[in-house]
Amino acid sequence: MTPSLVVLTDFFAVTNRALSYAAGLAVPLNAQLVLLHVRYDGMPVPEGYGGQHTPRGERKTDQALLKLAADQTVPTEVDVAQGFLPAALTEAVRRHQPLFVVLGRHSDSTESAELFTSVVMDVLRHAPHPLLVVPTVGWDKFPPRRLLLAVDGQPFAFADQDHQEVLSRLLHATNATLDVVHVTDDAQARPDDGAVLETVRANDLVNVLAESRLHEVYSPTIVAGVLEEAARQEADLLVVVARRHSLLGSLFHSSVTAQLIQESAIPVLVLPAED
Missing domain, CATH: 3.40.50.620 (HUPs)
Incomplete structure (x- = not known):
């Protein structure tokens, strides 16, 4: 079975940076990527990407996810889940058995950074699986040496x-x-x-x-x-x-x-x- 890395994506640039980091690690690890998108769980989504849960909005989200997957340099699949993030991530871990889960850290404000950290800790409590958190800025070395x-x-x-x-x-x-x-x-x-x-x-x-x-x-x-x-x-x-x-x-x-x-x-x- 080909190992995988599950990447939580919400289309923001910070997450795209985490996705690039994950894709870079997937090459030497001989792994594939799984883009996990959870709708909606109260997490922010960009305007026009299904935030209202309309059929049209969800189709637009699905199309964007497929395009994002196709743009990756390693084999990538899409997993769209419903409900709360910890439960969705627990199921994704059970189904894909990833080496680790990748998240991009939001840090544009103290409030958003604290909210993100609380989400991560909640995920670890419910789905205790290796987790890689990639910050927005402050580092530029890749691959890690x-x-x-x-x-x-x-x-x-x-x-x-x-x-x-x-x-x-x-x-x-x-x-x-x-x-x-x-x-x-x-x-x-x-x-x-x-x-x-x-x-x-x-x-x-x-x-x-x-x-x-x-x-x-x-x-x-x-x-x-x-x-x-x-x-x-x-x-x-x-x-x-x-x-x-x-x-x-x-x-x-x-x-x-x-x-x-x-x-x-x-x-x-x-x-x-x-x-």
């Missing part, structure tokens, strides 16, 4: 083995390097370096990971520490292991995952893990 993995230093495991393989497949396909960052803040003591690395090795996220690739950082806040290290490393993709209890709102936890999604200047790949 320097990946930074943020971990909390505690053991973790993935419920699905396919999720476990996403990072290694991405590293192999792009010939990228991987560094790991662990942030110690005022609330927690610094753990043993070997123990932190073992949490990564135990999940076979990479074949080999040298101790020199681990960066222990002190910062008053975890988010600031991760983002500062990403900038220092000149990383072009941030990978975050997010536990279910953090998605439900509690460390990596006081919405750290949500803040990284909202504030990162580079694309963020979220890998949901069990508690």
